[in-house]
Amino acid sequence: MTRWGMVIDTDRCTGCGACVVACHAENNIQTVGEEEAGRGRAMHWIRIERYYEGEFPDIKVRFQPVMCQQCGHAPCEPVCPVYATYHTPEGLNAMVYARCIGTRYCANNCPYTVRFFNWFSPEFPQPLERQLNPSVSVRSAGIMEKCTFCVQRIHDAQDVAKDEEREVRDGEVRTACSQSCPAEAIVFGDLDDPDSRVSELGERARAMHLLEELSTEPSVIYLRGGR
């Protein structure tokens, strides 16, 4: 059985933010404007967290890209009263937008703060809407959304593999963040395949989970920086 996962090498990541914009472009994420962004309503399915350590001149900066960790024991799932967020057999925390009634319980229960609520219906002044990805729904007001591990790309690859009567190959599915990353810091693949690149990288000594003590069993593995 496939279990989709991701490995992020923070020693490769420079914090350039290409993934942030790639995700907006791929997933039809709305921009909310200065005023709403000031209210904490900016929607970034993937964000670059920046940490300072020490004081000038011995100050260090670390970057950490954070998106939905696609938890194996996801705190967001049991609290949804309408089963809009659920666990797929392939390990994704999926969102059924049509079921979501916007209670925002899932966002409250997410320890990684990676779920975003659509306070307004998105506006794409013409002709900006021509860029919208036809493979991804545009979410309207009242709907919760978050990183999907680019599930549309997974489905595309699965369709092609099915037509060709074979399994999806390792490296065939690349999320938008992974594909765009100039540093090749983000690797996506099947954690249940022992020969996959994510499995190989995930077994390295530098591997860790975010907030491992919460036992959420994330599908995202970070490789610590070398500093």
Added chain:
Amino acid sequence: MRRRDFVKAGALTAGVTMLDGCTGDEEVFITQQVRPGEGLPGETIWKPGVCRQCAAACGIQVRVVDGNAIKIEGNEAHPVGRGGVCALGHSLLQELYNPDRILQPQQLSGARGQGSFQPASWDDALAAAQAAIASASGAGISIVASGGAGLDGALWRRFASALGAPAPTFLEAPEAEVERRAAQLALGVDDYPHFDIPNAELVLSIGAPFLDRWRSPVHYINAYAEMRRGRETRRGRLIHAEARMSLTAANADVWLPVRPGTEGTLARALAGHLLENGDVSASARQRYEQLFPTVPPTLEEAATECDLRMDRLEEVAGELASAENALVIGGGSAAGHTNGLYNVTAALGLNVLLDNLGQPAGVHSPTRVGLGQGLAAAGSTPAVTLAERLRGGDVEVLVVANADPVHSLPAGFGVQDAMANVGTVIVLGSFLDDTAVHADVLLPISTELERFEAAEPGTTAGAPVVGLVEPVVDAEGESRHPGDIVIELANALGATVAGQFPWDDFEELAEETVEAEIARLPGGAAAEDAGDYFDEALERGGIFGQAATATPPGPSGAGPQPSGGRFDGAPNEFPFVLLPFESVRNGTGRGANRPWMQEMPDPLSTVMWNCWVEITPADAEELGIHDTDLLRVTSPQGTVELHAVVDPAARPGVVSIPLGHGHTQYGRYAEGRGANVLDLVGAELVDGTAAPAWAATRVSIERLGEGELVRFGRSYEEMGHGEVIPVGWAPHEPLVQIKTERSV
């Protein structure tokens, strides 16, 4: 089938399609309706393209569905980008489909500079432009374009030459000329060299912010990541010397917050240490001493002058001397001081001592194709000379192509006020920007996704490259290829000029040029058929040569005299040194009109939708400044008002402001946001060059009151001092911390 052939065969195909339609054969009908390369309704087609958002000119692949460009990915075959795309590159789609884009020719309808235009036909607009050019003297015409490399640069040079006008001004990054000159002096190469970063054990960067934007963010980030983790056995190290905590500094193992303007001293002192303690060959020593015959400063002297801790400096010097494979990159703000040429020459000269010229993990000669070099003589007019001509009223006609000199040149050059002196301003552009608002005639141009491209990147990749691509999507509105506009303008300017532009359009020019120069193009000598060679290049996304590892000849004479940086403004009146910098958010200003880029948080300050001043907590406290306060920043040149970001990593006595904000025009997303830091920069030049010294200004800071600044994370003050500071999105507690290090 190529687009050109398709268009030629268009009428015939249409006839056949109608006939087939009448026969009722639906399958044939549908097949015939689909244009070659367009795909079925809803089907994804990937097409190669070239990104021209900066001079790096990365190769891209564009996802096209139903004729719309949906997504940009990198072209893995392209030696510059190698499959990556930067944030600005992605946002090209929001330039293409920008709601404020100008898609019809415009002519001035009121007083110039007020922004009142009326739509015009192409015939009328071109006739007006042609009449203005025809009635001007050749010497009275000035041309400004965005980049001098590649075929489009060659076309502009030929146009200027045909008109008898001075060579065009190409608005490249201001430090580029200084870096190029320094490479000539230190390494004997005629352009910026290629660095084999992935194989280096140690990279020392003196001023060059190669992980920010600089020459090619995608190329250098990839090279850096390979240096870090591309090898199983060892992790390469990065030492970065720059007065600002840039993204490059943030990723370095050791950051040297050097006093601005003393980067050359730092490099020379490190050279002195190498000469005394390193394993330097006699020939390397001799060549280096030819470049810098004087005795270098000691580490103690450098520690004082550069205001660096002695133990840290010794550590770096020791590491450089003992590293197996080390290389040194120089540029960026080190090139923007008045002594920039000395700083960068001293930095690059370290490679001579490290004996890495032409070596693996070393410095290699630049390689380029120079497509179209037979079209016109090389050369360009420096921006400062253009500004003098404008101010002196010597310009009868100013042609501006895909550039915004009013916004992107220092205020001290006086371009904005001088625009009133110009007889006629002809702008080829997509937006009503700070320059286009002064236009008499505005000719809408297609973006790089809508036009035939023959783009040549800078020399970063170390391989000869020309991005050669057909239009990815149809041109929006009435926009036209800028190259086609040049050819059309030339054709109406009398036989002498027209005769030099015999091509129907830019695409034909590209095809003929490739055919004419095929023998010296990568793989061209072995090509059996020029047409096939051209078609294969289009399919691939360009002509890509192998990485070359030619050895730079090294210095051939003495470098610039050691000197300290001068700063505009007296220290008692203007106590802070101003460092403008390029943020990954919008580069030098191009990205400011796109909502994705405005809402993308700056990775360090986390600011969205605005511009800011970075100031250290100690200086902020002394001036009573708190985070987000509104400040007035004053230099001898001018004044801007901006919000404070109290930055724990800022160097005391230095304030930094990102470039590219404060557009007075440029559409709904850009207009009036923040301030243009170049409004503070005077007319000072880098010694020995014609490049603006953009990092040679002193400023004073005054608190005006409280203010609001939208940030994605939380501010330094909200977090408390001296601890690991988590930055989260939501107004929750800082839950995400790197505190668990158990292996999975």
